[in-house]
Amino acid sequence: MNKSAQRVLLEALLDQSLRGFQAAPQRELRRLVDLGETLSQNPVQQAFFDFAQGCLRQQDTPFFDLFRTLTQNVNHQAIKQLGLNVGYESWSRGAQRIQAQEAEQGHHIPWTLVFQSERDIPPQAVGRLGGVLAQGRQLGLHTFFFHISEGGVPAAALLPLADEFSDCAFVLLFAPGQLTPELVPKLAARPNVMAFASALDQAAAARAKQLCERRALYGLWAPYTRGVTAPELEALTRLAWELHAPMVLLAAEGCGREGAEQTAQVVQQLRQQPRQPVFPVELGSDLLFVDRIISGTGQLVQVYPSGRVTANGQSAPLCLDGHTLWAVLFIVIPMLFIAYYAFTDNNFNFTTENITRFFTSVSSLRNEDGTVTEVHTYLLIFLRSLKLAVLSTIICLLIGYPMAYRIAHASKRAQKIMMTLIMIPMWMNFLIRTYAWMTILQDAGVLNRFLSAAGLPSIHIIGTEGAVLIGMVYDYLPYMILPIYSVMVKMDLSLLEAARDLGCGSLSVLRRVIFPLSLPGVISGITMVLIPSISTFYISQKLGNGKFFLIGDAIEGQYVSNNLHFAAAMAFILMVILLFFMALVKYSTSRYLYGGEAK
């Protein structure tokens, strides 16, 4: 076996500790755990040693006895091999591998596999096991549990696999009668195998004695079909202690969730206040516990020899499912309804007429000189919306960018006040804001009174595109300033200094350093202004005197006249164009931000 240098080092360390146990078990064990905690490099190891620390906190905890008897009774090679296979290969290196691959592939990887017993398995199932284990190891799995029962995979078939996968830990749970005397020497010869005799087995005591004589690592296990009570568990641990077994393993069999939870709780309580030097384990919940430390969520994967695999873990919590359901019902499905209405007529028969109407509908426009021109009604409306939206976005950018820059470079206190002042108008109802502009810009409005008081000629602005633009800029300017500001305020000022030190002029610093760095804010500012301004339907009605019909007004008009299918068609076209635009922005900026540009 190719051992890593780290593993060799750990083995030497463990060797030394095991020898030291004889003299001063308590001090040695504490030293080992402390060392482990100091050396641990990732949360998984940390969690493991934290847990061990917790167990040893009491001065006279029976767990010290446990380790003393363990080091006295059991072959050190077995402790070392099994301990490091689980603790190092599985929970450290394996866990890192699992985490890396989970991040890469995006799906959950369990840290262990439980091979269930099954009767009358196909003969080729045994042959396939090696392949399954190899795949598991590839993913970072180094611990495997096997149920050995009559008619299932024979233990004898597993032992060569244990030799082949010497860096993996094999835990074998023998059903009554399965742990035969012939198996004992074979099990004892393999330091990476831990055998569990069934508490229900008549011969358990005899086998335990034989295993003990051969200094093998073994434990006691019991299946349960209902919740295990504290006295029952204690009786089990007492039995284990009599048999010199350091560990008791409980496995649920056809037991409801409640029973399993109760058992897990009883096990945890006993672990906190142990009476015997025996470590109790509830298979399901403890495997999940480790999995949760490694992967964040727990999943218990059981493999049946016939090829059936079950995973009954806690994946997405229930409360999220509520939100997902809501989102699907009231966000996704309504969007589909837009498409549905857009492509159907009043009787819900399929038609593309609504879409073609948008592109082909023609109306005649009377020019000032009396001539009449034919125009594409809705295309014209759409292009006008696009023009005003783009113009207002550009104006917002031209005003908003220097504003954001100025605010971001003010003192902390001033920043706070200035940003609050930017945000206050946002919280004013936009209908009222817009209406207020209407009264300001009217021919006999406040602005013109101001101008005439100053002796200036009055201007006619209401009902022009300019007025609509003023309304749009006014309503959406804060949406441009906010994101740019939040990017600028986080900018590393030393970069600007560095650029200046390297001989950059102010303009050059702006162009080469500040602007590229603030680009993400600019992009989100542009989308936050462009999208509402292209779809607005009130501003143009009020400030444009209804002369500048925009796409939003067109949709609203169709809605009011109960022409839902055509309204949906226009909304659909708008949606598709905006989605296209967003994808374009995303694509071009990701290229600009992360690729190329390395001049």
Next chain:
Amino acid sequence: MKKATSRFLTALVYVFLFAPIVILLIFSFNDSKSLSVFSGFSFRWYTELVKDRHTLEAVRNTLVLAASATAISTVMGTAAAWGIDRLRSRWYRTVVDTVTDIPMTNPDIITGISMMLMFVFVGRLFGARSSLNFWTLLIAHVTFCLPYVILQVLPKLQQMDRALPEAAMDLGCTPLRAFFKVELPEMLPGIVTGAIMAFTLSLDDFVISYFTSGTGFQTLPIRIYSMTKKTVTPKMYALATIIFFITLTLLLISNFIETADEENAKQKCKKSKAD
């Protein structure tokens, strides 16, 4: 000189931002009906506002709606954030993030139309004559408030030390108790700002409400819309002034909570450094 120019321009932007608001405040106290000539100070429009039954009912409706939408979206959003925080599957996370973002990136008019179409369609299936009512409005408001609540709560959970709830459970807390004792207090500032955001958004929303409300249940923005269709009396300005001060107060409260939260974090940081 340069600095003075920059100051002047900044001030000009603020004048632009506040001009309509100031004018609106001033003319709400105007004695006459004019919206351009100030003829004298009076509370005339405020008293007229109080007498306007329809507007008052709209105010009541808006508050009821905003309170219900806030309560529901805050609870659901907090639960969803809690769930998203525990999500490991990357593709599921991407899907949830995208779907959550839709109401924020989609234009309001499309969100409104899409919901209206579904409600009308479902209503027609059941043979209802008008399928838009308080409940459809509530669903719409909860839907567009949810992402904002999630976005406020999620960072708090991500900042939280994941070991804390585990530690609580190790010390004997049940998972439920650990949630209420450890996780909830950590999330609380996010929940409160999220709730305030949801409340103000619901209060202020016009476009989505316009499409999803029936004739039976009018909210204030819809009432304002129908008022501005005709010529407007300064009564509406009085109303706007009141709303302005209410939202201003809410904004200041949420600002205050944020600052207190930051101070708290700073002090915690200092403490842990001192230890």
